[in-house]
Amino acid sequence: MIKIAVRDIPSNGLDIDQSIPKEGIGLSDEEVDIRSLLSVKARLDKIDNTVIASTRIKGRFGYMCARCLEELSSEEERSYIFDFELGPTVEYVDLGEEIRQEIIMANPARVLCSKDCKGICPGCGANLNVEKCKCK
Numbered sequence: 001m002i003k004i005a006v007r008d009i010p011s012n013g014l015d016i017d018q019s020i021p022k023e024g025i026g027l028s029d030e031e032v033d034i035r036s037l038l039s040v041k042a043r044l045d046k047i048d049n050t051v052i053a054s055t056r057i058k059g060r061f062g063y064m065c066a067r068c069l070e071e072l073s074s075e076e077e078r079s080y081i082f083d084f085e086l087g088p089t090v091e092y093v094d095l096g097e098e099i100r101q102e103i104i105m106a107n108p109a110r111v112l113c114s115k116d117c118k119g120i121c122p123g124c125g126a127n128l129n130v131e132k133c134k135c136k
């Protein structure tokens with residue numbers, strides 16, 4: 001969880017630098033495959049009734065090719081700007097929850113290892129990128 005108390009944000013802003021497991025912001029294995037700690041760097045500024053959080057996340061994201069089922073992973077860095085409206089009852093801003101939602105939304109439904117991946121033969125199960133079909 002990355003929750004910041006509004007009263008802890010000084011007038012000249014607050015910097016956050018954390019490395020957390022994905023479970024730390026409520027992401028499960030079913031939702032996303034992240035193979036490293038998630039690095040979260042953010043700058044929070046309180047401006048009138050809003051907290052602006054310029055956020056950068058970094059991590060190694062894992063995928064599986066939709067055709068040949070090969071495992072893939074890539075180091076990715078993403079930037080976001082979140083803003084939180086402050087009301088009289090708002091004591092915390094939940095940065096972790098915003099990041100969680102962005103990561104789920106950005107998770108691609110279908111990934112290919114290369115755009116001309118030959119996939120798996122439905123007959124013999126050979127990975128046609130690396131072996132020949134054994135079907136008669």
Ligand SMILES: [Zn+2]
Pocket residue numbers: 065066067068069070112113114117118119
């Ligand atoms: Zn593939």
Ligand SMILES: [Zn+2]
Pocket residue numbers: 121122123124125126133134135
């Ligand atoms: Zn085959």
